[in-house]
Amino acid sequence: MLPIGQIALVIRMLLYPIAGWIAGTGFATFDRATGLLTFDVSNIAQILAGLVIYAVAWIWSRIASARGGVT
Numbered sequence: 001m002l003p004i005g006q007i008a009l010v011i012r013m014l015l016y017p018i019a020g021w022i023a024g025t026g027f028a029t030f031d032r033a034t035g036l037l038t039f040d041v042s043n044i045a046q047i048l049a050g051l052v053i054y055a056v057a058w059i060w061s062r063i064a065s066a067r068g069g070v071t
Helices: 002-027 041-066
Strands: 026-031 035-041
Touching: 002 026
Parallel strands: none
Antiparallel strands: 026 035
16 A cells, blocks of 8 residues: 555646646636636536546456455
8 A cells, every 4th residue: 555645646646637637628717807717517527427437446446356356
């Protein structure tokens, strides 16, 4: 198992390109005049659904591996 510090670092390094991708694709926009950061909710819902499916698949692979299965 990775120590919590290394896990936090890995998560942070993964969040940087994800945040850049969200900003680059227009899911989030920043209005300099008003200082507002706006998210397109319909697209964010699709992203979150994909992330939930990914997380469930990863958790299931950990459960299967812990029980002796091969994933």
